[in-house]
Amino acid sequence: MQTEQTKYSRTAKRKSTKRKVHPVLKNVVSLRVSDQEKLLLEKITESTSQNVSDLVREALGYWLSKHQGGSRAAKTFRQTVQA
Numbered sequence: 001m002q003t004e005q006t007k008y009s010r011t012a013k014r015k016s017t018k019r020k021v022h023p024v025l026k027n028v029v030s031l032r033v034s035d036q037e038k039l040l041l042e043k044i045t046e047s048t049s050q051n052v053s054d055l056v057r058e059a060l061g062y063w064l065s066k067h068q069g070g071s072r073a074a075k076t077f078r079q080t081v082q083a
Helices: 004-016 035-048 052-067 071-082
Strands: none
């Protein structure tokens, strides 16, 4: 059996580990896609272990890098999403 001090020290150790803090994303954007596009999204999410929202954010960052001032805009977008 564990003593109270042993239990406490293990609990305290767990609490001291840093967790990655994600910002609360509160805006919702609806998107209509064809059946074929939906199947493609499902395949991509399974193979990459990302969800659809993350894929859309990544695609938006890619689009920005190509159309809105090069890599600076995409970098700013990624920093904003990650912050």
